[in-house]
Amino acid sequence: MRQLEQAEVEQASPGYHDDKDAVLKRLRRIEGQIRGLQRLVQEDQYCIDVLTQVGATTKALQAVAMQLLEGHLEHCVREAMAAGGDVSRNKVAEAAQAVERLLRT
Secondary structure, three states: OOOOOHHHHHHOOOOOHHHHHHHHHHHHHHHHHHHHHHHHHHOOOOHHHHHHHHHHHHHHHHHHHHHHHHHHHHHHHHHHHHHOHHHHHHHHHHHHHHHHHHHHO
8 A cells, every 4th residue: 555645645535525414414403403592592491491402402513523523533544544654643643632622522
């Protein structure tokens, strides 16, 4: 297998490319949930009802994040690992930082 250059790995299509329509569909659904939250607040709905919907929206966003992370690992990181050297070390570090950011939220 030939070694991939840094530029080739960085220019590759994103890991979610094949699932782009599904990701967009999920994000549109979440957008609807956000509009629903705005409506609940506008209508002075009960706090617990609003919090329940915030929790559901948060879980939906987390599911999208996990789908994107999985795609990144399967596609982008795997290609970088094939390239080896600094390319693979940098991509693994980048993925680890992304996981760290997700865990902080």
